[in-house]
Each structure stands twice: as structure tokens, then as C-alpha cells.
Amino acid sequence: MAKVLMKGNEAIGEAAIRAGCLNYFAYPITPQSEVAEYLSKRLPEVGGTFLQGESEVAVGYMIFGASGAGERVMTTSSSPGISLMSEALSYIAAAHCPAVFVNIVRGGPGLGGILPSQGDYFQATKGGGHGDYHLLVLAPDGVQEAVEMTMQAFTLAEKYRNPVMVMGDGMIGQMMEPVEFPDDLKTEPTNKDAWATNGMSTRKSKTPNLVKSLFLDSAELNRNNLDLKAKYEQMKKEDVQYELYNADGDYQILIASYGTMSRVCRTAIDMLKAEGIEAAMFRPKTLFPFPEKQVYDAAVKDSCKCVISIEMSMGQMVEDVQRCVMGKKPVEFYGECGGEIPSPEKIIEIVKELIG
Amino acid sequence: MQTEVKFAGFGGQGILLSAKLLAYAAMKQGYQVAWIPSYGPEMRGGTAYCTVVISDKLIGSPIIKSPSHLVAMNRPSLEKFDDTVKPGGIVFINASLIPVRSQRKDVVELAIPVNDIAIEAGSVRAANIVALAAFAAKSKLVDLDLLKKCIKEEFAAKPKIIPLNMDAFDRGVAAAQA
Known part of the structure; x- marks a missing residue:
């Protein structure tokens, strides 16, 4: 298929359509409103539903509803909007429902700004909402990967x-x-008759399905947490994605960035x-599950003097890098915020300082 | 080999479109491209700028502090970005709106009254196409016939304005070669 020149936001919208997602609910916010603009035009063309909610809180629960009914569903937002959706994210995770959330991150905290940032790493990987749950988090490095990962997100959500x-x-x-x-993506969501509240008429079983996040019995709630935990462990085994760059030779420093x-x-x-200076890069493509062993292996290589996490934040992924490197090598950090992005020249200066 | 072109001007001068057309033609010619707009607060003040990166290999950093070339459609753009252009690059100046010239001695200056030329062609709105054509002719970054084809494709839904833009294109090329 021929290449097309597309804006990331529009490409994400098109990717959702091609993944068979016919339900998109959202509330506009810069810098991702073009996804909604694009899908408000495209979804009716393919028989889908575009709905602008009255707020991100409402959108979060619209997603929960469609997802609980076994429908393929997506929303997109940016940082403050994701905060508002985070309650629903906790409920959706607790109820074992598949759904795709895209966060086109902007500078925070608070209303912050509208320029690019990576300040939502903690929110994405460590919670956001309450309770013991994780999202599976994919981090594209450009428009092509944004497309591939948006499509893959549906498969993983359903898996x-x-x-x-x-x-x-x-x-x-x-x-x-x-x-x-x-x-x-041609496949239908598999096995949804076993859990989704998609109506009894087409189903063999006469027992209604129940999608819920309330478990008042302590043993039952403990069991739900264990079930969730088992899924996260399976993600760590089966769906870690990462890239190493310039890592074949003897590098003096390992740069972690995404x-x-x-x-x-x-x-x-x-x-x-x-x-003549060799530096390697470790790039997680899944932020959760984090490529724990892979960053450790890359860091402990003999030639590698230290690791530095470089982020558009004040230091978030660096905590995962430190955790995984387990003190075997020094782990440094550099970051800028608010839409400021460390330049190649700045990175070179820091690397030279670190390796002496 | 990587080349970066910064297009800058007032909102409404068609900066984003000129940049997109250049990126599109370069993509068709087999290059890796990226089109990076400014969408921050400066845009809300009326100045728009956009950078096109054209490369024969995978494009790394989308943050371009010093572009190879500058296409300045208004005076604030020239004054803001003149210093940032790499030595040897082209500084394109819309002479219809910019009474001053580049302060640099190490760049190639090309001053063309693109608004006036566009008015001669039929509409000042085609000034961005005049500028794009003139810059493309001078820089030889992409094949001119291919670029022209891309413009036709872009305006496919508005066939009425294609002749105007084709004329504007030819006038831009001629002005750069004069």
C-alpha cells in the first residue's frame, strides 16, 4: 500500500477505523482535537458512532458502557482530560473490560500548557485512578508507530x-x-459472549453476564485482585516491546528514552x-509492562559506565530504570518540561560530562 | 543528507500548506519527510511557522533549532529566524511585505515580491504558491514538475482555482530564475 502523508492525530483516527473500532466518544482538548474532528467525519461513513460527551468524566463511562457490552471502543484526550477519565479507567480495569485510551500528552501539572511533554508517565504506568490496577501502555516514537500501536492496542485490550x-x-x-x-484488523472481539452484557438473544448460555467492579466480599475482592495480577504477570512474559539502538558494539553510556x-x-x-563516542539507546515501546530484564542486560555490559534517562519530564521513567538496574551501574537523569525538549547538542554535552 | 526548511509568516498566509506541499513532493520523490508545525502560544499571536525535514534516512530529532533554509513571508519572521539559518542556506524574503534584508553575509538571499506577483496572477491568496515555487526553483530540493502535480492534487476538490495556482507557480519559478 502506498504511503500517505498524515498528521499524527488524524492517522490515529484512521488506525482506529482500520482496527474495526466503530465507537468513539471524546471531549475536545488541544493538542489532540484533530482525532475527534477526523472521526466525526469518518465514523458516520463506515456506520460507526461518534459522540462528543459533555465532559471527560462522562466520556470515561461511555467507554465503560460500550466496552462492557463487548464493543470495540476508543477515546482520545490529553493530560487534564485523562485525569478526569481516570476514575472510569479504574472501574474498567476492575471489571476486566477492553478499551483503548490515547493520551496525547501536554505539559502539566494543572492545565499546564499545550506543548509536548512526557509528564504523564507515572499516571499512565502506576495508576492514575485508585486501586491495584495497571494499563498496558504503548509509547510510539512517530506517526507510523502511532498507527501500528493504535491498531495493536485493540488486539491487546481484547487479549x-x-x-x-x-x-x-x-x-x-x-x-x-x-x-x-x-x-x-479483521478479527472480531473473541469470546465476548462469555463475559459481555451484549444481550441474551444470540447466546447459548441462559445465565446473564454481569460486568461489575463492586466486590463487597473480601475474599471475592482479593480473588479479583489476584486475577488482575495474573494478567499483569502474563503481560510481562508475553508482551514486552523495546528497541536497542547502536547497542551491538562497546558503548560507554546507555541512554534510556522513549x-x-x-x-x-x-x-x-x-x-x-x-x-568517535559510542552511546547506545534503550527505548521501551511498552512502558507497562516495562522491559525490566532488557534494560538491566544493556546496562550491565562491561563497557557501559553509566545509564542516563532523558525525558520530557522532571524524572519519571528514571525510577523504573533505577529499579531495574538494581544499583549495578549509576543511573543519572536529565529532563526538560513544559514543551521545552532537550536538544541533541544538550544531550551530547551531558553525555561528554558523564563519561569524562 | 538532511535538509530542513522553515516556513514562517502571519496566520492565513498559507505557510502550513506551502510546507505540506514541499513535504508531500519530497515524499513522492522517495525521501523521508516530517512536517512539524508550531501550534503553541506564538501561533495564537498571529505568527505561524512550520518546519519541513527532508532526509535520505530515518528522521531523528523533530526539533530543529537551525534550519538549512528559511522562507520568510513577513518581517517578524525574518527578524526572528534570520540568525538561525545554517551558513550557506537560502533566506527567502517576501519583498512585498518585508522592506529590510537579511543581516547575514553567509547565506544566499532571495528577495521576491510574492504578493505583487500573486496579484498579477489573479489573487493575493496565491502568494504562498509563488513563494513555494520560487524557493523550490532556487533550492532544487524537489522536482518542479512533481511539485506542480502535487499542488494540482491538493486543489483537486476546487478545480476552479487550479489555473490560478499553476500560473502563480510558473511566475514564481520565473522570478527565482530571473
Whole structure:
């Protein structure tokens, strides 16, 4: 299929259609409103439903409703909007429902700004809502990956019956890049008759399904938590994704970065190489499950003097890197916020300082 | 080899479209491209700018502080970005609206009254196409016939304005080659 030149936000909308998602509910917010604009036009063309909620809180529960009924469903928002949806995310996770949430992250906290940021790493990977739950979190580094990961998000959400988040940022949402769409996702959500509240008429079983997040019996709630935990362990075994860049030779430093930031690091690594300095990059593509063993293995390599996590935040992923490297090598951090993005030149300066 | 072009001007001058057309033509020619708009608070004040990156390999950093070339459609854009252009690059100046010139000695200056040329072609709204054509002719970044085809494709839904834009394109190329 030929490449098309598309804005990240519009490409994410198209990817959802090609994944067979016919339900999209959202509330506009910069820098991702083009997803809603695009789908408000495209969804009616394919017989789908576009609905603008009265708030992100309402949208969160519209997603829960459609998901509980076994429908493929997505919403997109940006940081403050995701905060408002986080209560519903906790409920959806507790009720084992599949759904796709896209967060085109902007600078925070509070209303913050509208420029790209990675300040929602903790929110995406460690909770956001209350209780013991995780989202599976995918982090694209450009428009092509945003498309692939949005489509994959539906498959993963259905595999685990768990909400999946695609975490981009304002840069990925706003920029245009050539995109090649993968084949349409042809599969139907599997086995939904076993759990979804999709009506009794077509079902063999005469027992109604129940989608709920309230478990007043302590043993029952403990069991639900164990079931959730088992899914997260399975994700760690089966669905970790990452990339290593320039990591075959003897590198002196390992740069951990993801998303837009990783592209700047890639440029810095190429520039360093031209000066005869070898730096490698570890890029998680799944932020949860985090590639724990992979970052450890890359860090403990003999030639590697230290690890640095470079982020568009004040230091969030660095905590996962530190946890996984387990003190075997020093783990440093550099970050900028608010739409400021560390430049390749700045990264080179820091790397040179660190390796002396 | 990577080239970056910054297009800058007032909102409404068609900056984003000129940049998109260049990116589209370069993509058709087999390059990797990225089109990176400014969508921040500065845009809300009326100045728009957009960077196109054209490369023969995977594009790394989308953050471009010093572009290879600048297409300045108004005076604030020239004054803001003149210093950032890499030595040897083209500084394109919309001479219809910018009474001053580049302060640099190490760039190639191309000053063309694109608004006036667009008015001659039939509408000032085609000024961005005049500028794009003139810049493309000077920089030789993409094939001119291909770029022209991309413009036709872009305006496919409004066939009435295609002749105007084709004329504007030819006039832009001629002005750059004069």
C-alpha cells in the first residue's frame, strides 16, 4: 500500500477505523482535537458512532458502557482530560473490560500548557485512578508507530480484557509524516459472549453476564485482585516491546528514552558516533509492562559506565530504570518540561560530562 | 543528507500548506519527510511557522533549532529566524511585505515580491504558491514538475482555482530564475 502523508492525530483516527473500532466518544482538548474532528467525519461513513460527551468524566463511562457490552471502543484526550477519565479507567480495569485510551500528552501539572511533554508517565504506568490496577501502555516514537500501536492496542485490550493506553505527545499528534497502514484488523472481539452484557438473544448460555467492579466480599475482592495480577504477570512474559539502538558494539553510556525524546537521542547518538563516542539507546515501546530484564542486560555490559534517562519530564521513567538496574551501574537523569525538549547538542554535552 | 526548511509568516498566509506541499513532493520523490508545525502560544499571536525535514534516512530529532533554509513571508519572521539559518542556506524574503534584508553575509538571499506577483496572477491568496515555487526553483530540493502535480492534487476538490495556482507557480519559478 502506498504511503500517505498524515498528521499524527488524524492517522490515529484512521488506525482506529482500520482496527474495526466503530465507537468513539471524546471531549475536545488541544493538542489532540484533530482525532475527534477526523472521526466525526469518518465514523458516520463506515456506520460507526461518534459522540462528543459533555465532559471527560462522562466520556470515561461511555467507554465503560460500550466496552462492557463487548464493543470495540476508543477515546482520545490529553493530560487534564485523562485525569478526569481516570476514575472510569479504574472501574474498567476492575471489571476486566477492553478499551483503548490515547493520551496525547501536554505539559502539566494543572492545565499546564499545550506543548509536548512526557509528564504523564507515572499516571499512565502506576495508576492514575485508585486501586491495584495497571494499563498496558504503548509509547510510539512517530506517526507510523502511532498507527501500528493504535491498531495493536485493540488486539491487546481484547487479549487481556484490560484497558490499553497509547501514550504519545503533542509532537506526535501535530506532526505529519509518511504512513503506511498495516492490513485492516479483521478479527472480531473473541469470546465476548462469555463475559459481555451484549444481550441474551444470540447466546447459548441462559445465565446473564454481569460486568461489575463492586466486590463487597473480601475474599471475592482479593480473588479479583489476584486475577488482575495474573494478567499483569502474563503481560510481562508475553508482551514486552523495546528497541536497542547502536547497542551491538562497546558503548560507554546507555541512554534510556522513549517516544519523541528517543528521536532526539537517536540524533545525538549519531552525532556522538561521528566524534568517535559510542552511546547506545534503550527505548521501551511498552512502558507497562516495562522491559525490566532488557534494560538491566544493556546496562550491565562491561563497557557501559553509566545509564542516563532523558525525558520530557522532571524524572519519571528514571525510577523504573533505577529499579531495574538494581544499583549495578549509576543511573543519572536529565529532563526538560513544559514543551521545552532537550536538544541533541544538550544531550551530547551531558553525555561528554558523564563519561569524562 | 538532511535538509530542513522553515516556513514562517502571519496566520492565513498559507505557510502550513506551502510546507505540506514541499513535504508531500519530497515524499513522492522517495525521501523521508516530517512536517512539524508550531501550534503553541506564538501561533495564537498571529505568527505561524512550520518546519519541513527532508532526509535520505530515518528522521531523528523533530526539533530543529537551525534550519538549512528559511522562507520568510513577513518581517517578524525574518527578524526572528534570520540568525538561525545554517551558513550557506537560502533566506527567502517576501519583498512585498518585508522592506529590510537579511543581516547575514553567509547565506544566499532571495528577495521576491510574492504578493505583487500573486496579484498579477489573479489573487493575493496565491502568494504562498509563488513563494513555494520560487524557493523550490532556487533550492532544487524537489522536482518542479512533481511539485506542480502535487499542488494540482491538493486543489483537486476546487478545480476552479487550479489555473490560478499553476500560473502563480510558473511566475514564481520565473522570478527565482530571473
